[in-house]
Amino acid sequence: MQLNCKVNVVNRLLPSAGQSGPSRLVWSNITLTENKSFVVELSLATARNKAGMKYKVTNNIEQIFSKFVSQGKLTLRFRQPAHDLCLSGEVKHMEKILAIVKGEVSQLKKGTLCPLLSNCTNKVVIPKTKLSILSRADYPVTTCFPETLTSLKISGIALKKFDRRLLYLKALEILDLSSNQITILPDSIHNLAKLKQLHLSHNEIKVLPSTFINSARVTCLDISHNQLGMIPSCISRVSGLQILKLDHNKIRSLPSTISKLRRLRTLTISSNEIRTLPESFQTLTLDHIDVFGNPFEKVQQEITLNPEDLTLKVATLRAISAKSTIKFKLKYTEEDLPATLITYLHESSTVCPCGKLCIDDGLAADGEINLFRVSGSVSGEKIVPMKMTLCNPACFQRFALKVVS
Ligand SMILES: [Zn+2]
Numbered sequence: 001m002q003l004n005c006k007v008n009v010v011n012r013l014l015p016s017a018g019q020s021g022p023s024r025l026v027w028s029n030i031t032l033t034e035n036k037s038f039v040v041e042l043s044l045a046t047a048r049n050k051a052g053m054k055y056k057v058t059n060n061i062e063q064i065f066s067k068f069v070s071q072g073k074l075t076l077r078f079r080q081p082a083h084d085l086c087l088s089g090e091v092k093h094m095e096k097i098l099a100i101v102k103g104e105v106s107q108l109k110k111g112t113l114c115p116l117l118s119n120c121t122n123k124v125v126i127p128k129t130k131l132s133i134l135s136r137a138d139y140p141v142t143t144c145f146p147e148t149l150t151s152l153k154i155s156g157i158a159l160k161k162f163d164r165r166l167l168y169l170k171a172l173e174i175l176d177l178s179s180n181q182i183t184i185l186p187d188s189i190h191n192l193a194k195l196k197q198l199h200l201s202h203n204e205i206k207v208l209p210s211t212f213i214n215s216a217r218v219t220c221l222d223i224s225h226n227q228l229g230m231i232p233s234c235i236s237r238v239s240g241l242q243i244l245k246l247d248h249n250k251i252r253s254l255p256s257t258i259s260k261l262r263r264l265r266t267l268t269i270s271s272n273e274i275r276t277l278p279e280s281f282q283t284l285t286l287d288h289i290d291v292f293g294n295p296f297e298k299v300q301q302e303i304t305l306n307p308e309d310l311t312l313k314v315a316t317l318r319a320i321s322a323k324s325t326i327k328f329k330l331k332y333t334e335e336d337l338p339a340t341l342i343t344y345l346h347e348s349s350t351v352c353p354c355g356k357l358c359i360d361d362g363l364a365a366d367g368e369i370n371l372f373r374v375s376g377s378v379s380g381e382k383i384v385p386m387k388m389t390l391c392n393p394a395c396f397q398r399f400a401l402k403v404v405s
Contacts, residue, residue, distance in 0.1 A: 001032045001096065004127060005089025007044060009053075012082040025088055027126045032057070032100055040100065042076075044085070047126060055083070057101055064101060069094045076101060129171075133157065145169055150194075155179050167191050178202050178222070187211050201225050201245065208232050216240040224248050224268070233343075236260035247271055247290065256280040256350055269294070270380060277369060279350060279388040284374045291371065292380030318344055319359045326357055352391035353399045362389030363396050 006025035029052075031043040038058070045052030055078050065075035074094045076085045087094060127148035133139055136157045145152065145165055151174040152166070159180035166175065172192050176199040185200075187209045197220040198213070205226040213221075214237040221244050228249040235241075236257035243266045251272040258264075259280035267286055271293040315323075322345050325332065334342065350358050369386040371378045390396045 001100070003030055003089070003093045003096070004028070005030060005087050005093055007046075007088075008086040009044070010084040010086060012077075012084060025086070030087075030097070032097070042085075042101075055085070056080070061101055064098065066098050069098055074098055147171065150174065152176070162186055162189075170194065173197070175199070185209055185212070190214050193217070196220070198222070208235075210234055213238050219243065219263075221245070231255055231258070233257040239263070242266065244268075254278055254281070259283045267375075268379075276366070276385045276387045279353075279367070279386055281386060282369055282374060286375035288377045288379075289371055289375040290379040291384060294380070294384075296381060296384045297366075298385070315359075322359050323357065326359075350389040352389060352395050354391060354395050356391040356395075358389045358391050362391055363393070364388070365390050365396055365399070367399065 004027060007028040007030070008023060008025045010023070026046050026048075029045045031045075032040060033043070034040050040057040042055045042057050043052050044055070055076075060079050061076060062079045063077040065077070068074075070091060072089055072091045072094050074087045074097060076087070076097075077083075078085070087097065128146040129148055130151040131146065131149055132153040132155075134153075134156055139154070139157060139159075147169060148171055149169050150171050152169065152172060153174075153176040154163075155176055156179040159177065159182060162177070162182055162185055164186060166172070167186065167188055169192070171194060173194050174197045175192065175195060176197075178199045179202040182200070182203040182205060185205060185208065188211075189209070190211055190213050193215060194217060195213070195215060196217055198218060199220075199222045201222045202225040205223065205228060208223070208228065208231065210232050212232060212234060214234070216239045218238050219240050219242045221238065221241060224245045224247040226249050228246070228251055230251060231246065231254060233255040234257075235244075235255060239261065240263055241261050242263050244261070244264060245266075245268045247268045247270045249272050251269065251274060253274060254269070254277060256278040257280075258278065261284070264284060265287040267284070267288075268290040270290045274291070274294040275297045318341060321341055324330075325337070325341075325345060332342070337345075350362060352358055352362060365388045367386045367388040368383050370383050372382060388399065390399055
């Protein structure tokens with residue numbers, strides 16, 4: 001049996017000799033064979049060492065660490081030489097190796113397999129991890145995308161649909177579909193659990209699905225040059241986001257939840273239709289922001305409090321529940337609270353500049369924000385209007401119409 005997986009060979013004698021060997025996973029070719037004397041051998045070859053290393057398996061395994069075999073990890077501790085082989089690969093392969101070394105199943109067809117062939121070890125196939133498709137002719141139609149891909153670029157080939165086959169590339173970390181004609185993204189794009197970068201610039205996407213991505217691993221999201229009218233409030237769930245590019249869309253406003261992106265450092269929203277920024281914006285800490293080319297409203301300099309705003313409003317049950325959940329810092333899961341309340345909690349809470357929480361019961365007011373307060377460098381207008389929610393008339397007098405700087 002031959003298969004490819006990543007292997008880290010740990011020499012247990014090195015630490016006792018005061019040395020430490022290299023510790024890294026290397027793509028290797030593993031061959032398990034049984035010789036005429038029914039002795040199972042494991043042969044390990046890498047691209048550098050094609051001759052490979054042979055380990056006797058029968059009566060030579062000191063210990064098997066198989067706790068994480070369901071995650072594709074397996075460690076074999078050999079007596080002679082004193083090596084630990086830390087294997088990482090497809091689950092089915094790890095299970096197969098485990099079954100063989102345990103002697104539970106004879107995958108080797110006892111007695112029928114020939115001894116290790118000398119040419120077997122020369123075939124170290126390093127699985128493809130990067131793929132770039134820049135012409136229509138290279139697009140795989142009848143074949144599959146390699147499951148081992150960590151980086152995939154499909155750009156400039158007028159792709160009209162998001163290929164659902166991509167959703168099965170579980171190892172994918174970088175996906176670049178820029179410069180195509182994609183209009184709709186699938187809901188299940190969040191299945192790409194290892195995704196770190198998603199490049200979708202220069203497409204025709206109008207709406208982001210509400211379950212877009214909720215992985216904290218994603219650090220870079222580029223959806224510039226599309227047709228987006230809004231950004232869903234669930235963007236806050238991409239909590240590891242550091243770079244967010246939304247330039248050249250038709251976005252009218254940003255969700256207040258954007259302030260929950262605590263790791264965000266670069267935000268570009270140039271050439272959109274944004275008139276005001278949400279109040280929560282002032283809690284961001286950015287290195288760079290680009291707001292160039294937006295039709296920001298001019299803030300009225302004289303404004304009086306509408307008497308209707310001062311009349312006592314009866315809070316809704318939903319607002320009371322939401323407030324209590326936040327006030328008592330209740331930890332909840334999707335099983336504890338109704339979905340509508342969870343969405344409401346994510347979207348509707350704003351904080352008055354005095355620090356008090358407003359849910360549905362604040363006074364709306366216009367203010368201005370000096371963007372240098374939230375970002376080290378600013379492209380475009382420096383002072384822009386901001387929608388504020390103030391908890392009571394006293395705060396209105398105190399904060400409304402003042403530049404927060
Ligand atoms: Zn207040």
